[in-house]
Amino acid sequence: MSRAHNFSAGPAALPEPVLRRAQQELLEWGDARASIVELSHRGPEFMQVASEAESDLRNLLSVPDDYGVLFLAGGATTHQALMALNFAAPGQCADYVLTGHWGKTAIRQAGAYVRVNISASGEDDGFRSIPPRESWRLSRDAAYVHITANETIHGVEFRPAWGEPAPDVGEAPLFADFSSSIASEPLDISRYGLVYGGAQKNLGPVGVSIVIVRRDLLERAGQPRADIFSYASHLKSDSMLNTPPTWNWYLAGLVFKWMIEEGGVREFARRSEQKAALLYSTIDGSAGFYRNDVDPAVRSRMNVPFFLADAGLDAAFLAEAREGGLIGLKGHRVLGGMRASLYNALPLEGVRALTDFMQDFGRRHG
Amino acid sequence: MSRAHNFSAGPAALPEPVLRRAQQELLEWGDARASIVELSHRGPEFMQVASEAESDLRNLLSVPDDYGVLFLAGGATTHQALMALNFAAPGQCADYVLTGHWGKTAIRQAGAYVRVNISASGEDDGFRSIPPRESWRLSRDAAYVHITANETIHGVEFRPAWGEPAPDVGEAPLFADFSSSIASEPLDISRYGLVYGGAQKNLGPVGVSIVIVRRDLLERAGQPRADIFSYASHLKSDSMLNTPPTWNWYLAGLVFKWMIEEGGVREFARRSEQKAALLYSTIDGSAGFYRNDVDPAVRSRMNVPFFLADAGLDAAFLAEAREGGLIGLKGHRVLGGMRASLYNALPLEGVRALTDFMQDFGRRHG
Numbered sequence: 001m002s003r004a005h006n007f008s009a010g011p012a013a014l015p016e017p018v019l020r021r022a023q024q025e026l027l028e029w030g031d032a033r034a035s036i037v038e039l040s041h042r043g044p045e046f047m048q049v050a051s052e053a054e055s056d057l058r059n060l061l062s063v064p065d066d067y068g069v070l071f072l073a074g075g076a077t078t079h080q081a082l083m084a085l086n087f088a089a090p091g092q093c094a095d096y097v098l099t100g101h102w103g104k105t106a107i108r109q110a111g112a113y114v115r116v117n118i119s120a121s122g123e124d125d126g127f128r129s130i131p132p133r134e135s136w137r138l139s140r141d142a143a144y145v146h147i148t149a150n151e152t153i154h155g156v157e158f159r160p161a162w163g164e165p166a167p168d169v170g171e172a173p174l175f176a177d178f179s180s181s182i183a184s185e186p187l188d189i190s191r192y193g194l195v196y197g198g199a200q201k202n203l204g205p206v207g208v209s210i211v212i213v214r215r216d217l218l219e220r221a222g223q224p225r226a227d228i229f230s231y232a233s234h235l236k237s238d239s240m241l242n243t244p245p246t247w248n249w250y251l252a253g254l255v256f257k258w259m260i261e262e263g264g265v266r267e268f269a270r271r272s273e274q275k276a277a278l279l280y281s282t283i284d285g286s287a288g289f290y291r292n293d294v295d296p297a298v299r300s301r302m303n304v305p306f307f308l309a310d311a312g313l314d315a316a317f318l319a320e321a322r323e324g325g326l327i328g329l330k331g332h333r334v335l336g337g338m339r340a341s342l343y344n345a346l347p348l349e350g351v352r353a354l355t356d357f358m359q360d361f362g363r364r365h366g
Numbered sequence: 367m368s369r370a371h372n373f374s375a376g377p378a379a380l381p382e383p384v385l386r387r388a389q390q391e392l393l394e395w396g397d398a399r400a401s402i403v404e405l406s407h408r409g410p411e412f413m414q415v416a417s418e419a420e421s422d423l424r425n426l427l428s429v430p431d432d433y434g435v436l437f438l439a440g441g442a443t444t445h446q447a448l449m450a451l452n453f454a455a456p457g458q459c460a461d462y463v464l465t466g467h468w469g470k471t472a473i474r475q476a477g478a479y480v481r482v483n484i485s486a487s488g489e490d491d492g493f494r495s496i497p498p499r500e501s502w503r504l505s506r507d508a509a510y511v512h513i514t515a516n517e518t519i520h521g522v523e524f525r526p527a528w529g530e531p532a533p534d535v536g537e538a539p540l541f542a543d544f545s546s547s548i549a550s551e552p553l554d555i556s557r558y559g560l561v562y563g564g565a566q567k568n569l570g571p572v573g574v575s576i577v578i579v580r581r582d583l584l585e586r587a588g589q590p591r592a593d594i595f596s597y598a599s600h601l602k603s604d605s606m607l608n609t610p611p612t613w614n615w616y617l618a619g620l621v622f623k624w625m626i627e628e629g630g631v632r633e634f635a636r637r638s639e640q641k642a643a644l645l646y647s648t649i650d651g652s653a654g655f656y657r658n659d660v661d662p663a664v665r666s667r668m669n670v671p672f673f674l675a676d677a678g679l680d681a682a683f684l685a686e687a688r689e690g691g692l693i694g695l696k697g698h699r700v701l702g703g704m705r706a707s708l709y710n711a712l713p714l715e716g717v718r719a720l721t722d723f724m725q726d727f728g729r730r731h732g
Contacts, residue, residue, distance in 0.1 A: 004399035008406045011612055016393070019401055023392040027385050033370035033693060035385055037571050037617075040374050040694065073573060074439040077608040081592030109592040200609060205403050207439060207573045207611030226447030226475040242443040243566060245573030245611060246377055251403075327399060328406065 005350035008328030010200040053253030070211040075198035080109035088143035095142040100151030127154040129295035145169040150181035157300040166191035185269035204252035276301040282355040307337035371716035374694030419619030436577040441564035446475035454509035466517030493520040495661035511535040516547035523666040532557035551635035570618035642667040648721040673703035
């Protein structure tokens, strides 16, 4: 067998050179005479890996100096609870702009700790569009305003065609879940108070998450909480308040180096536009055989949900795709149908193989 | 170079056959045509890995059916906060038996959520002994009683020579941090309400933790908390409430299979006794060149802190040890000196190599 083109939404495809390097040094890292998985997180070898990863990520994303970067266990969902605990005073409210499934998750986690104000919602529209900025009803005293930069399931993303991707929300800091679109294009971090995400899409393996936070926000008292739930404590200990997920951090670091070598986020923005354009044009040009329902102004470059007009062909589509070396295409159970995720590690040739297959399948079954 | 004997306290040595298997299939797992790191946690491949790991762990540890098993991101420290949130009512107290550094951590995490009663403490004795059961002052209304089964830094462990390793604490359920001694000998889980630990010592890689919990305890309301902090929600979703750390779970599963093939926990109990006896007898027989201060009744089989009478020789000891293929021996900064961790993946020949080196070093510098 050989490796397939993997369209999984996360855990997702990793760059093959990264996997090969990890494979080569899995038993012995450098001259440590042990695997990186076996070494103390406080030893010189892992400390080097950890600090290089942070510095590479800072370069890659142009993170300003007044922002801290955390590498923590757990995924985005955990941070959706922690951000409320850390940045909202007891009884304070927080504004949520709801644009899909993951925004709902964010609200559910925060609900135990803040008064949630849903400032805008795309739910009435089946999350096919993002409500215009003018319609948002922001609170006067919100601890923060939360958006989901890209909705992995519903396939909607804040894009320039919608308006400013980092919308002006006034005094309150803007918090954004960037799990599935981070490092796919240049990002003006200074527009955000907090950017967070699980690594398992564009940044590497599942099991480590990234938080980029404006340092002055860490002075907020937040709510009574255990030390292990405190971002300030994590930052003070360089993400080593407890034993971090070292191998996951290491693998993310290899992905950062690969992205830098490939040309950085500008290059991945170019590739992402090209990959997404090819797939959407194939869908739109299929005379209704395939369908994507998202408002073109906010179609995600990362996750493309699509449906066959005849859902009775779904099983055949998936089986033939797999046969042809295209995996991870089954849609999320929330929406059904298909979904192709086009993260950084998926090459253009993977999308070409998919669109060729889609056209061929359409001809044979249309 | 070749692989050294690794005495690191965690992350720690892994069985070489496990690393070789993981290396071999890192690019393609089975006929999935992708790495296990790249596959959806909800796909058939990882679901198989996950359920086999749970069933192997249940067999290995003889987990009774009325206990749930969770595989979660984060380490023991996170659970020290979560157990208070999940099992103590607001304002309720919990009893802690403090036998070293990690007991202190447990108390610090829980302090935000429960009234902590320190029922007994070995601190006045420098954590060299465990206070006798008769001296513990247990509360009448404690949500639970917490012990640290083995203290990784101070090297004290509840042993038969001290009394019943799972002490009778009356009505309140006994919660125990087994991070550094789980699966090193048979364990009567039914004596505990909750057994937890990070995997990075005897069970595999860092980045995944295990919770074994009596199901009826999950009916307790606990305290207001986000869903992601709820053990009941995690159990209901088979540890997939959010994306779990799949590779870490997978690697732990390979370690479980290795332990079963090697003879299970009875065999590791035999090996652990033998390894610990060899090292302690070398220390005790060194005429004071080396020293371990722990009460022999509670000396840990897993973590052996020891000191050179002349601390001026520490650097030479560590350098020569490394030269001789013995790594991870530097003591934790809390105690200084040396520490040898003798987890399941470290073979007897590793301890022989260490004790031979210690005797030789002693002869040359004594």
